[in-house]
Amino acid sequence: MTQSRPMLDFYFDFISPFGYLASLEVDGVATRHGWECRWNSMLVGVSVLKVMGMKALPEIPLKGAYLQREIARHCRRHGISLGRSTSAAPVNPVPAGRAFHWIAKNYTAELKPFARAILDAYWLEGKDISQISLLVEHFVRLIGDGPAFAAALTGGEGDVLLRKAVANSLDRGVFGSPFFLAAGEPFFGLDKMGQIDEWLGCGGW
Amino acid sequence: MTQSRPMLDFYFDFISPFGYLASLEVDGVATRHGWECRWNSMLVGVSVLKVMGMKALPEIPLKGAYLQREIARHCRRHGISLGRSTSAAPVNPVPAGRAFHWIAKNYTAELKPFARAILDAYWLEGKDISQISLLVEHFVRLIGDGPAFAAALTGGEGDVLLRKAVANSLDRGVFGSPFFLAAGEPFFGLDKMGQIDEWLGCGGW
Numbered sequence: 393m394t395q396s397r398p399m400l401d402f403y404f405d406f407i408s409p410f411g412y413l414a415s416l417e418v419d420g421v422a423t424r425h426g427w428e429c430r431w432n433s434m435l436v437g438v439s440v441l442k443v444m445g446m447k448a449l450p451e452i453p454l455k456g457a458y459l460q461r462e463i464a465r466h467c468r469r470h471g472i473s474l475g476r477s478t479s480a481a482p483v484n485p486v487p488a489g490r491a492f493h494w495i496a497k498n499y500t501a502e503l504k505p506f507a508r509a510i511l512d513a514y515w516l517e518g519k520d521i522s523q524i525s526l527l528v529e530h531f532v533r534l535i536g537d538g539p540a541f542a543a544a545l546t547g548g549e550g551d552v553l554l555r556k557a558v559a560n561s562l563d564r565g566v567f568g569s570p571f572f573l574a575a576g577e578p579f580f581g582l583d584k585m586g587q588i589d590e591w592l593g594c595g596g597w
Numbered sequence: 598m599t600q601s602r603p604m605l606d607f608y609f610d611f612i613s614p615f616g617y618l619a620s621l622e623v624d625g626v627a628t629r630h631g632w633e634c635r636w637n638s639m640l641v642g643v644s645v646l647k648v649m650g651m652k653a654l655p656e657i658p659l660k661g662a663y664l665q666r667e668i669a670r671h672c673r674r675h676g677i678s679l680g681r682s683t684s685a686a687p688v689n690p691v692p693a694g695r696a697f698h699w700i701a702k703n704y705t706a707e708l709k710p711f712a713r714a715i716l717d718a719y720w721l722e723g724k725d726i727s728q729i730s731l732l733v734e735h736f737v738r739l740i741g742d743g744p745a746f747a748a749a750l751t752g753g754e755g756d757v758l759l760r761k762a763v764a765n766s767l768d769r770g771v772f773g774s775p776f777f778l779a780a781g782e783p784f785f786g787l788d789k790m791g792q793i794d795e796w797l798g799c800g801g802w
Contacts, residue, residue: 444657452649454772458783465782468802567659577670578663583788597673 397428400592401573403566405436406489407482409463410582412515413472414570415508417585425592427574431507433492434561435485435554436569444567450479466582475518483514483522490550491527493557494541502535509534602633605797606778608771610641611694612687614668615787617720618677619775620713622790630797632779636712638697639766640690640759641774649772655684671787680723688719688727695755696732698762699746707740714739 400422404411415431422429440446450456463478488510496503509530513519519526524545528538535541544550561571565578572579572588577596579588591597605627609616620636627634645651655661668683693715701708714735718724724731729750733743740746749755766776770783777784777793782801784793796802 439659444660446651446657452651454644454767454770455649455785458770458772458785461783462785465802562659565659565663567663578666580660580663580667581788583786583792586791587788597670 397426398575398592399573400427400429400575400588401432401564402429403432403434403561403569403571403573405434405485405569406492406510406514406521407485408436408569409474409478409515411569412511413463413466413470414582414585415511416470416472418570418572419504421585421589421592424589427592431504432557432561432566433489433507433554434566434569434571435489435558437485438558439562439567443562473516475516476514483520485522486554487524487527487545487550488514488521489554489557490545491531491541493553494544494550495531495535496557497553498540499535506530506534602631603780603797604778605632605634605780605793606637606769607634608637608639608766608774608776608778610639610690610774611697611715611719611726612690613641613774614679614683614720616774617716618668618671618675619787619790620716621675621677623775623777624709626790626794626797629794632797636709637762637766637771638694638712638759639771639774639776640694640763642690643763644767644772648767678721680721681719688725690727691759692729692732692750692755693719693726694759694762695750696736696746698758699749699755700736700740701762702758703745704740711735711739 400418402414402418404415419429441448449459460478466472467474491510492503492507495506510521510527513526513530514521521527524542527545528542531541532538564573566573568580570582572584574588574591574596577591605623607619607623609620624634646653654664665683671677672679696715697708697712700711715726715732718731718735719726726732729747732750733747736746737743769778771778773785775787777789779793779796779801782796784796
């Protein structure tokens, strides 16, 4: 008889620096406490800009400049060398989001390695992850033949899957990146990692 | 020969729940590492609404509801029983801000006890701290005769001091409550308390 492990849902946008930094830690926190960690990609361009009616973070006076500094401080502390400027305009995250959700449906076991590769390509190597060719290249390397994958990105299938996933994330109250649901309990922000660690360890309060 | 201790500046708005929760911890963190902690009141109504062009947090879709839950969770964890609903409309924080900065100028040693009393009156007892009579009552109890104090709140002196203090906080990049400057290094949010603890302990990185 196996007992299913409780689920930590991790939500991120590929172009969110805080989402990337959280992706480096979240599996470790979940595993340490015997929780399963499921990755979910979302779009802050929908939640923050459209649903919440806010500006993009880098464009907010005072806060935008502060957040650049906060990211650099976190990276120094953790020995991370980003390959792109966090003040540069982000690329279009939609192709990577479509790729993510098509793989989630068709190659679940390969989802995290693929997502990690794309995150690293963007944040460490400074690559343009909006390029279909780059996504296919990683798919072929990690998973296999790429035609069906490439078709899903350019045709309607990836679009439908991504739209549905983003709608689901909004239904669950997810509004930022990173966002976490620990068996349903919501936590927002990279700064919550310590509190999540405590929550998983004791089962909540 | 005395060596001056490094300064942790703590910024808060009287009507900010996260500012209140931070006020309960910040002196302990500073003292533990031999830092001095200076309290500064600011107005999120100026920084967030006017300078940053954002909505008030409770009015932001998804995030507003989430933050209510986050505050309740923090309070459960720390055994704090708030005396007011965090979804209720805040009172006008300007009188308390004027009081704060007039006392900062004239009775520096009594500033923190006064600020703590007003914060507790608002957050634990659910009192209306926009009432001059309530502010004077606390002033008389903690400091002494109240006529000059009351005059500063209703006349122009408190107004000038508060406006100057808010302008100063914006000049220093302070945009939210709580906000911290550890010998100039900025930290935003209640969630930063752990990182500030580490920063003060090791002198930064």
